[in-house]
Amino acid sequence: MTFIALITSILALAHKASAHFKINYPTWRSDTFNEALNYSQWTYPCGGVPDGVGNRTEWPITDGAVQLTLHHPWTYLFVNVGLGSSVTNFNMSFTPDLMNVTGQGGFCLPSLSVPMKVSDGTNATIQVVTSGDSGSALYNCADIVFRSSAKVPAGVCKNDTGMSAVIVGHSSTTASNSSATAACPSSTSAHNSATGIAVEGIALAAMLGLACVFATGAV
Template sequence: MALKSLLLGLAAVQAVTAHFAVVYPEWRADTLAEENEDKYSQWDYPCGGVPYKAGNITNWPLGGGALQLELHHPWTYLFVNLGLGANATNFNISLTPDLVNVTGKGTLCIDKLAVPDDSIKEGTLASIQVVTSGESGSALYNCADIRFTKNATGPSNCSTSDGLEMHTIKEDDDEDHDHDNSTDSSSQDGASGNGSAPADKKNAAAGLMGSDKSVLATVVGLAVAFSLGLGL
């Protein structure tokens, strides 16, 4: 009986550490909190099962703002989408058009995610959808509700943990290195706290991707599937 309890406890710890938290903008609800474990699940598309306005609405700068996450995987594929309007259900604007691969656990701070829509007006309501995928290939979801305003200020302290690195992998990077075993990825694009990674770290961050076009296409396809909630 004691062994069974221990195993269940270890399984619970593993499940929590496999999830992630949205620190800024403030997420709809703490989907990692023990009191919410029977209410919400980060596996549920599009927002971890948390309804609109379950939490506060954060003022976010016109043109784009900061994103701060707590990541618990050794490496993570990261996708950030935007849905315009109150209670948005269509997260059809990508704030991470290139594949993002984060290596390391801890705090990730992206200074600014640019919004590719200059028609957004003062006071427009929207929701940010953060999607992550780790080694299992399954997607996890969290959302934060925002209001666009020119007077918005970012988080008071937004820095990236030591040893945590963000890489963006562009499709043309893969084409340029079709006969190379390394993946040319830009390190810490828009993220604070670290400089560029040396080549060996870039290769490690790319993980299984290498420079195989078919693998890259598969991962990009997964990103689209995640954003559409195709239950992979």
């Protein structure tokens, strides 16, 4: 391979990686970065990965979390969920309002609960949808089983320095500030209530339709 061809290949791979994202927790259905697996994150609803691939993560019925690695300078983000062992309809959302995340790196949504009553042992699939400057949507899924005894592993939910998020249409904005603290809503309660949550490394605003800021720490 010539030097120019090598550089072209490297740049092409870098561009591809920058346009995609990863679900770190719960464990995603499959590694859709792996070209050998012939999956594509552009494919609805789960990046081309069919049911039955990968394992189910035991996930809390209340106060779950979704940890991502984002590669765009900014990203529109939706996190949806559907119940069942073979989900075709992601008809509930952990992010009922469009979220705009700024920054590249680790990003966590903490204290998530399915917006309806579920029983211990219920199977479900979490679908993460992102869109950046290309305007096209990218998809990944993580299969879970709800457990009343499950807890988010210590240190899993964290945000890299410089990450921030706002609900589109809200005037609230944030900047990275490791000393800032505030109350943040829990999806287990009504949208006009709030509970304190600590998340490592960033300030994060306006989750679930209300402005909030997370402080340095870990969930």
